[in-house]
Amino acid sequence: MQAWKDYxxxxxxxxxxxxxxxxxxxxxxxxxEHKPDMLACAEAVKxxxxxxxxxxxxxxxxxxxxxVYGEKIIDPKKPTVLVYGHxxxxxxxxxxxxxxxxxxxxxxxxxxxxRGSADDKGQVFMHIAAFQTMVQTNTLTCNVKFIIEGExxxxxxxxxxxxxxxxxxxxxxxxxxxxxxxxxxxxxxxDVGLRGLSYIEVEVTGPNRDLHSGVYGGAVANPITILAQMxxxxxDSNNHxxxxxxxxxxxxxxxxxxxxxxxxxxxEQEYKKDLGIKELWGEAGYSTNERTGIRxxxxxxxxxxxxxxxxxxxxxxxxxxxxxxxxxxxNQTSASITELVINHLKKIAPSYVSVEAHEHHGGDxxxxxxxxxxxxxxxxxxxxxxxxxxxxxxxxxxIPITALFEKSLGVKVVMLGFGLDSDNLHSPNEKYDLAxxxxxxxxxxxxxxxxxxxxxxx
Ligand code: BES
Ligand code: MN
Ligand code: MN
Numbered sequence: 103m104q105a106w107k108d109y110x111x112x113x114x115x116x117x118x119x120x121x122x123x124x125x126x127x128x129x130x131x132x133x134x135e136h137k138p139d140m141l142a143c144a145e146a147v148k149x150x151x152x153x154x155x156x157x158x159x160x161x162x163x164x165x166x167x168x169x170v171y172g173e174k175i176i177d178p179k180k181p182t183v184l185v186y187g188h189x190x191x192x193x194x195x196x197x198x199x200x201x202x203x204x205x206x207x208x209x210x211x212x213x214x215x216x217r218g219s220a221d222d223k224g225q226v227f228m229h230i231a232a233f234q235t236m237v238q239t240n241t242l243t244c245n246v247k248f249i250i251e252g253e254x255x256x257x258x259x260x261x262x263x264x265x266x267x268x269x270x271x272x273x274x275x276x277x278x279x280x281x282x283x284x285x286x287x288x289x290x291x292x293d294v295g296l297r298g299l300s301y302i303e304v305e306v307t308g309p310n311r312d313l314h315s316g317v318y319g320g321a322v323a324n325p326i327t328i329l330a331q332m333x334x335x336x337x338d339s340n341n342h343x344x345x346x347x348x349x350x351x352x353x354x355x356x357x358x359x360x361x362x363x364x365x366x367x368x369x370e371q372e373y374k375k376d377l378g379i380k381e382l383w384g385e386a387g388y389s390t391n392e393r394t395g396i397r398x399x400x401x402x403x404x405x406x407x408x409x410x411x412x413x414x415x416x417x418x419x420x421x422x423x424x425x426x427x428x429x430x431x432x433n434q435t436s437a438s439i440t441e442l443v444i445n446h447l448k449k450i451a452p453s454y455v456s457v458e459a460h461e462h463h464g465g466d467x468x469x470x471x472x473x474x475x476x477x478x479x480x481x482x483x484x485x486x487x488x489x490x491x492x493x494x495x496x497x498x499x500x501i502p503i504t505a506l507f508e509k510s511l512g513v514k515v516v517m518l519g520f521g522l523d524s525d526n527l528h529s530p531n532e533k534y535d536l537a538x539x540x541x542x543x544x545x546x547x548x549x550x551x552x553x554x555x556x557x558x559x560x
Pocket of ligand 1: 281299
């Protein structure tokens with residue numbers, strides 16, 4: 103559409119400047135000292151929605167960080183697209199590894215560097231800019247609703263309740279999310295799957311106090327050693343998870359489905375080189391893309407205990423801790439895997455120690471069927487602006503609310519992500535390529551157009 107192109111070309115710099123203003127707000131959801139920034143960021147998102155042309159908007163307070171809502175209903179008989187995204191970001195540390203301040207956006211080599219640039223403010227803003235494009239050119243084909251939350255990076259602890267309590271407000275025909283990656287601008291792809299998550303913290307207690315490791319060492323079990331042994335026992339020599347029942351509900355893909363997914367290009371040499379590793383690791387019998395896409399995993403995210411400060415201290419610690427998370431695939435559920443893992447850890451604990459474990463947060467896996475209208479509309483939109491049919495892929499990450507959206511609102515979720523795996527999400531020097539940003543803004547109006555055309559005809 104020429105009118106879209108013209109409008110976007112004229113407003114290119116303004117779109118970028120508005121994104122930069124959002125990126126300057128340190129909306130770190132995990133840190134309580136950023137509470138005022140969270141509210142400021144919610145206000146900024148709301149203002150951006152108003153400038154873009156919504157006719158109703160509201161900030162909903164939650165027990166945690168606020169949720170921003172906005173809508174423009176052009177005709178109740180037309181289909182409604184609900185856009186979800188998040189304005190919160192991960193903590194920026196370690197700060198010393200950033201080349202510029204995480205909240206001082208810098209443009210270099212056609213990329214904007216800042217925490218949240220790709221995950222997810224840059225991708226949320228594409229929707230705001232695309233929406234404004236359609237409003238200003240009088241070409242909206244669907245009603246549009248926005249729900250932009252501030253707690254995705256901490257597991258969306260309050261969004262589920264909000265969604266369940268506002269099903270009328272959020273009523274829509276499709277949920278559209280841009281918070282994932284694609285292969286590259288040359289090889290577009292769509293994540294049709296996201297893994298679920300079970301996140302657990304374990305506490306292993308040995309003696310009732312820290313002990314002199316010379317006086318007691320050799321006679322009393324060291325909880326760090328025991329925890330390390332317990333953790334090591336969770337994978338076998340095939341890197342298969344050993345917890346009985348862990349794979350019970352895992353949906354096995356057919357040969358044909360696996361062959362389809364194997365069409366995604368993958369360069370093992372480059373992958374290893376990029377990560378600085380000599381050999382890949384993983385579950386026997388599965389390719390790298392399968393290991394991160396269709397197979398569940400168990401990872402230790404952190405382990406600590408005893409003395410870790412400067413110098414040395416000869417201590418036999420009383421306690422050891424670990425944070426452990428599992429990525430889940432259809433038809434596993436977060437609740438059942440969390441219970442399974444906690445019970446297993448307690449069961450394998452030797453009698454020298456006691457083990458406590460609790461859940462942090464979780465979410466169920468999600469798959470968008472490739473024969474669904476939302477997927478077809480997304481695929482056609484990308485094909486229009488990239489000149490190539492996008493490859494459907496399974497993404498390894500999680501967006502905890504997706505499965506609950508479908509359950510509560512009764513409609514499909516489709517991921518139309520424009521990030522790259524190399525964007526340094528959650529890492530120092532997070533960036534978003536401006537080419538991807540503008541391609542997203544260009545593509546999204548086509549999604550609305552094709553969705554409106556296909557809706558009700560499937
Ligand atoms: N946007 C990511 C998820 C993602 C990234 C999916 C890239 C696919 C490709 C999201 O913000 C995220 O980081 N999710 C967390 C889950 C959360 C509970 C902390 C994750 O996957 O670890
Ligand atoms: Mn995200
Ligand atoms: Mn994230």
